Amino acid sequence: MGPHVTDAKPLRADARRNRDALIAKARELFAGGCFNLRFDDFAKLAGVGTGTLYRHFPTREALAEAVYREELTAMCDRAHELQVTLPADEALESFLRGFVDHLHSHEGLARTLATLMATQSGALAEGAQALGQVIDDLLAAAVATGTIRDDVGAGTVMMALHGICAAYDHPTYRTDADGVITLVLAGLRRTAP
Amino acid sequence: MGPHVTDAKPLRADARRNRDALIAKARELFAGGCFNLRFDDFAKLAGVGTGTLYRHFPTREALAEAVYREELTAMCDRAHELQVTLPADEALESFLRGFVDHLHSHEGLARTLATLMATQSGALAEGAQALGQVIDDLLAAAVATGTIRDDVGAGTVMMALHGICAAYDHPTYRTDADGVITLVLAGLRRTAP
DNA sequence: TTGACAAGTGGAGACTGTCTCCATATTTTG
DNA sequence: CAAAATATGGAGACAGTCTCCACTTGTCAA
Numbered sequence: 006m007g008p009h010v011t012d013a014k015p016l017r018a019d020a021r022r023n024r025d026a027l028i029a030k031a032r033e034l035f036a037g038g039c040f041n042l043r044f045d046d047f048a049k050l051a052g053v054g055t056g057t058l059y060r061h062f063p064t065r066e067a068l069a070e071a072v073y074r075e076e077l078t079a080m081c082d083r084a085h086e087l088q089v090t091l092p093a094d095e096a097l098e099s100f101l102r103g104f105v106d107h108l109h110s111h112e113g114l115a116r117t118l119a120t121l122m123a124t125q126s127g128a129l130a131e132g133a134q135a136l137g138q139v140i141d142d143l144l145a146a147a148v149a150t151g152t153i154r155d156d157v158g159a160g161t162v163m164m165a166l167h168g169i170c171a172a173y174d175h176p177t178y179r180t181d182a183d184g185v186i187t188l189v190l191a192g193l194r195r196t197a198p
Numbered sequence: 199m200g201p202h203v204t205d206a207k208p209l210r211a212d213a214r215r216n217r218d219a220l221i222a223k224a225r226e227l228f229a230g231g232c233f234n235l236r237f238d239d240f241a242k243l244a245g246v247g248t249g250t251l252y253r254h255f256p257t258r259e260a261l262a263e264a265v266y267r268e269e270l271t272a273m274c275d276r277a278h279e280l281q282v283t284l285p286a287d288e289a290l291e292s293f294l295r296g297f298v299d300h301l302h303s304h305e306g307l308a309r310t311l312a313t314l315m316a317t318q319s320g321a322l323a324e325g326a327q328a329l330g331q332v333i334d335d336l337l338a339a340a341v342a343t344g345t346i347r348d349d350v351g352a353g354t355v356m357m358a359l360h361g362i363c364a365a366y367d368h369p370t371y372r373t374d375a376d377g378v379i380t381l382v383l384a385g386l387r388r389t390a391p
Numbered sequence: 392t393t394g395a396c397a398a399g400t401g402g403a404g405a406c407t408g409t410c411t412c413c414a415t416a417t418t419t420t421g
Numbered sequence: 422c423a424a425a426a427t428a429t430g431g432a433g434a435c436a437g438t439c440t441c442c443a444c445t446t447g448t449c450a451a
Contacts, residue, residue, distance in 0.1 A: 017418060017427055043408060045431095054430030059410060125368055160370050161377030168361025175318055177353050184354030188385030196384070210398055210447060236437065238402095247401025252439060 024061050027051050031072050035113035069117040077132045084139040093147040105182045115173035122167045153193040165189050217254050220244050224265050228306035262310040263325050270325045277332040286340040298375045308366035315360045346386040358382050
């Protein structure tokens with residue numbers, strides 16, 4: 006797993022401009038709750054041709070990933086900070102609570118993560134894999150200090166998070182999401198020896 | 199919540215025949231792993247016209263629900279049996295373990311439940327609601343005997359199950375799904391007073 | 392039985408959104 | 422500055438979905 010931002014070929018000037026315009030417009034629309042715009046229309050809105058849109062982002066998901074890549078990276082960074090600041094078990098709890106909190110006010114991210122987690126297919130799910138890696142680290146550290154059980158992996162926690170992401174538009178979202186985190190954390194805690 | 203099988207109007211003989219043919223063919227295809235057939239083509243395969251298909255099942259989801267309604271009902275019935283046979287906490291565990299076990303060999307059901315849980319919209323999600331009710335009962339009984347905490351509702355557990363259903367085609371599905379159930383059960387258990 | 396009315400049918404074709412293709416335009420390079 | 426490389430846009434091919442209605446089939450009272 007080498008570099009991934011500074012990957013490969015240096016885009017031509019106009020190409021980069023268009024790509025950025027596309028992402029900017031998408032971010033704007035997503036923020037306004039508009040997720041199901043006709044793809045061709047979206048190209049018009051961003052001021053580029055259909056072909057250009059498709060060349061840069063072959064699918065809706067690719068676009069969504071690009072839009073939220075930054076935000077996701079920020080979350081992963083936060084996890085690293087927590088990990089060097091707090092005891093392992095607190096870092097884990099803090100991260101998961103913060104995760105839900107963040108999703109609650111960023112529907113687009115929840116939506117995107119739900120999609121990304123569903124498609125385990127390599128390249129596209131790069132963002133989801135990064136999240137998996139972070140959780141793996143958090144978990145491993147807590148296991149090492151003996152505060153949590155060692156028989157569940159990051160995949161298990163991710164599956165629970167998947168449920169949380171997928172339910173982004175339920176009326177009882179917040180309550181239930183918090184509940185799931187509570188359950189996961191309590192369930193992870195080692196039962197007295 | 200009145201009756202729902204013997205609801206409303208008595209379908210005409212040929213109509214019922216067509217409806218049954220549709221469900222039968224869908225079941226057959228689903229069992230063979232074919233979920234994304236063109237809807238019109240499916241009508242042909244079942245030996246009816248496109249219009250007839252759409253009249254009986256306005257959407258793919260409606261068809262899927264009809265196909266799995268029976269199976270879902272069976273699961274709910276099982277829950278009731280468990281509830282009168284075992285202590286409340288064992289009934290809950292047994293049901294959840296069995297749930298995963300069943301999903302593991304019935305991809306179509308997992309897929310359908312994931313969709314149904316995602317669309318909270320009343321009529322269509324009738325099946326999902328039934329599942330919710332059953333879990334609510336199981337949970338309430340266990341809470342009453344004081345073996346599990348009382349601060350998480352059925353919605354929370356459903357959210358975790360949603361994650362399980364949505365991941366039906368991941369390579370590590372079984373391991374992770376079992377892990378989630380373990381976490382949920384351990385998390386529910388009352389911490390020593 | 393039968394006639395008349397209700398209920399249901401099927402499939403042509405309208406419609407909607409996706410995606411490709413390539414003649415043209417822009418940028419980079421030597 | 423010309424040639425080569427790179428990128429553009431949008432018309433139109435395509436693929437599914439879904440509607441509409443002239444026609445068929447079933448039901449039921451007489």
